[in-house]
Amino acid sequence: MNYGFATKCIYGNGKDYDKDKTGAISFPIYQTATYAHPAVGESTGFDYSRLQNPTRQQVERVVAALEGGVDALAFASGMAAITAMMELFQPGDHLITDGDLYGGSIRLFDRVSEKNGITFSHVDCSFVDIESFIQKNTKAIFIETPTNPMMNIIDIRKVSDIAKKHHLLLIVDNTFMSPYFQNPFELGADIIIHSGTKFLGGHNDTLSGFIVTNSQELADRLRFLIKTVGSGLAPFDSWLILRGIKTLPIRMEKAQENAKAVVEYLLKEPKVLNVYYPGIEGTKGYEICRSQARGFGSMLTFEVESKELALHMLKSTKLISFAESLGGTETLLTYPATQTHADVPEQIRIRNGITDRVLRLSAGIEDKNDLIADLEQAFSSFEKEYNKE
Numbered sequence: 001m002n003y004g005f006a007t008k009c010i011y012g013n014g015k016d017y018d019k020d021k022t023g024a025i026s027f028p029i030y031q032t033a034t035y036a037h038p039a040v041g042e043s044t045g046f047d048y049s050r051l052q053n054p055t056r057q058q059v060e061r062v063v064a065a066l067e068g069g070v071d072a073l074a075f076a077s078g079m080a081a082i083t084a085m086m087e088l089f090q091p092g093d094h095l096i097t098d099g100d101l102y103g104g105s106i107r108l109f110d111r112v113s114e115k116n117g118i119t120f121s122h123v124d125c126s127f128v129d130i131e132s133f134i135q136k137n138t139k140a141i142f143i144e145t146p147t148n149p150m151m152n153i154i155d156i157r158k159v160s161d162i163a164k165k166h167h168l169l170l171i172v173d174n175t176f177m178s179p180y181f182q183n184p185f186e187l188g189a190d191i192i193i194h195s196g197t198k199f200l201g202g203h204n205d206t207l208s209g210f211i212v213t214n215s216q217e218l219a220d221r222l223r224f225l226i227k228t229v230g231s232g233l234a235p236f237d238s239w240l241i242l243r244g245i246k247t248l249p250i251r252m253e254k255a256q257e258n259a260k261a262v263v264e265y266l267l268k269e270p271k272v273l274n275v276y277y278p279g280i281e282g283t284k285g286y287e288i289c290r291s292q293a294r295g296f297g298s299m300l301t302f303e304v305e306s307k308e309l310a311l312h313m314l315k316s317t318k319l320i321s322f323a324e325s326l327g328g329t330e331t332l333l334t335y336p337a338t339q340t341h342a343d344v345p346e347q348i349r350i351r352n353g354i355t356d357r358v359l360r361l362s363a364g365i366e367d368k369n370d371l372i373a374d375l376e377q378a379f380s381s382f383e384k385e386y387n388k389e
């Protein structure tokens, strides 16, 4: 069935979920490790939950439908998904990755994958000549767009043309936009990664990760990997992500509306030096983002006057929590320098613009006036503290 996006969020590509014929509207949680076989050599299609579990299969079907992929695999976390994906590569292989990635991905590549004989070139894919970094042993390009946390926009179609010309896999971590705003397969990607912990789950309560592919050959290799490495998503957590996805479209719209309101406010705040959000007209990524995505998302980054002010903001907001993560119902403020990007070498961190004056905000779905009032009181209490001295 060719359902619309919001319908797919609830049913996937079809309403075939009522396996046990009870009529349950909510997909059941199959909390089982193993399954009885009808006879020797026969299987119900389910043998052992490391390989297959009906609840996990349902969330995989829904995510595959949302990205237009042939298959999706659900893992215990985004990092578990990326770790399993790296098993597609061999010692001696080389990957090109964007220089401004999720900190955990950089840590995996530099501290684990390198040890396993895979090498990397971290390059700014939003403006450098990627082609000049391609070596004989290059196998893939790995990007996120918008980048984390600097919100640079990478032209997915352009990178895909280069990848196709050199027979490289293009892997896109689509966590920041979610499938609601951006579908990288339509732009030439081969593999899509999601940290389902973020927008898909959407409630800051469950970890999960996905690998989505649009090739059956890759899907088969990945199915072998999930069964072998054993980091598949648990039944209950699969159910929580299924429930989260049902409201993805309305959460994304509301969170984006809030992000836009916060951006407007921050642009007028004199103590804010820079605001990074792809939806600001006239900025570098605006037109590219418009051409490849259906929105600008709800993530934004801003630079304040001083490190002291940044630290003050983190301890002074009352509604907004100072916490890692993003994409949930609650607005969170993150300090990339010591949180998400603490493991990125300082020199690279500063070069990417992640100074100790930079804060990242993930807009939730609260009332936007309450978010702005909270930021306002935090900024003005710094003034009071400062004037006292």
Ligand SMILES: *Cc1c(COP(=O)(O)O)cnc(C)c1O
Binding pocket: 077, 078, 079, 080, 102, 104, 105, 144, 148, 173, 175, 176, 194, 195, 196, 197, 198, 207, 208, 209
């Ligand atoms: C959070 C995140 C990850 C890692 O996902 P976990 O679920 O935390 O393991 C990977 N990529 C991006 C862009 C993320 O934001």
